[in-house]
Amino acid sequence: MPKSSLKQTLQDLESKKISIRELNQDYLKRIKEKENLNVFIHFSEENVLKQIDNLEKDNSTKKLKGIPIAIKDLFCTKSMPTTAASKILENFNPTYESFVTQKLLDEGSIFVGKTNLDEFAMGSATNTSFFGNTINPLSKENEPLAPGGSSGGSAAAVAADLCLGATGTDTGGSIRQPASFCGVVGIKPTYGLCSRWGIAAFASSLDQAGIFSHNVEDASILLQSIAGFDQRDSTSAKVDIPNYFENLDDDLNGKTVGIPKEYSIDGTPMEISQIWEDAIKVLEKKGVKIKNISLPHTNYALPTYYIIAPAEASSNLARYDGVKYGFRSEEIDSLDEMYENTRAQGFGREVKRRILIGTYVLSAGYYDAYYLKAQKVRKLIADDFNKAFKECDFIVTPTAPSAAFPLNEKQNDPIKMYLNDVFTVPASLAGLPGISIPFGKDKNNLPLGIQILGKHFDEQQVFNAAVSLERSYE
């Protein structure tokens, strides 16, 4: 069965070609068939049926009425537990709804379940989850592949057609890289476009919610739904949210695309350089001016990120102390022992590694050498983009340095794992919007992604370039 798009489904619901119940039962069936992929941390058929019942009684018109959406299990939801894929939140039932999920509920969407992720969104393969690996739906038998991460469950949910869209979060590439690995569209908007309220925090100056979907049009519809100002997030931006979908325009004639030379890195597979060239050729044919640009501090983005993100994480994750919510160790002879044992047993290896690194770089005597230094380099990275965007309207690069790799590969070498984010991290540090769209395949027929970056709050240009490339590829 060909995957139907959100846009098409909305029309089919409108014209009564299909009912909300029929539509969702179709998705429920597939979710149960694909249980082996371990896409969901929380899935309850009963809960979905209850949502269908409620919507059937509701006569109001709603933009996403009846649309099945999967939610990354980092967003707090009242109707389902929220774990952040961590043992420390194993039995956590939020008493409030995140901003993003509330917006989706207000528009009438149905939450099919909470998707798997790397523990607290720290990882690039969805293999640090307390609830086990997610398997990339594009894997061949006996050869399970990683879906990427950290939003691997959401990317896989869309790729396996278990929903019409999914939420994700992206701190250094956690939407764009899994989108590339699973052959779906994934957009991380500008920092501040979607409120972080109710999202379990990882690195607050970088965390941003976004969308996975089957195609660019669907992403433009869904992003509009989750964006908007929220006074409960002090970094939420007061900007007008355009109707991205209505404004979609694939005519790029006269625009300028920036091609950063620093993104040609040694060891990048030929096929990835090839799709990058192909994308540039397509744009050229569409009348886009090709401009070679330089982002000179690109090489320093990863080490900068791996100081700043763990530093913020060590502070954010201090709240998990076994007192207010979540897991508490049984070994609690004293208060200190309770903290230390709770956190030792409640956090997984990668999370502890990042808390320790973050604590070190923030500790007395090292703060200036590491954290302050990284913040200064971050400024230079952001300035590089500001300069580049004076000469171009958008930037095109590959999304990830490889196609999906086998599960458990790269597990033992943290730095090798961190290199997955080499093309996505710079834009995260600069707070820029970025989308990954499938664009070509490697020799094993696995999808490869192209990343389009735009100016702050210029999601429309990002969508326009993406839809143009997508339509030329189809």
Add this chain to the structure above:
Amino acid sequence: MKIDKNTINKIARLSRIKLDDKESEDYIKDLNSILDWVEQLNEVNTENVEPLSNISSSILPKREDVSKDTNSSEEILENAPDKLEGFFAVPKVVE
């Protein structure tokens, strides 16, 4: 080597995470390799560069300074691993 046994113990203590000997050894190795790797930032001249801590271009909004009485203590305690008469309960802290 930047991180030795003493340092890892100190950081673990600051982080309130108990580590066993095997874990300590693993983290000493991991942290040293990560810190060696981030060392490359020293190549970058950052003289007179302002540190960037908030990428958001918008000005922090102000809200009216009014108190709200929501009395949500029951909700707040709902997920507590241990509670007692409307409070979070923890092991005894004073002898």
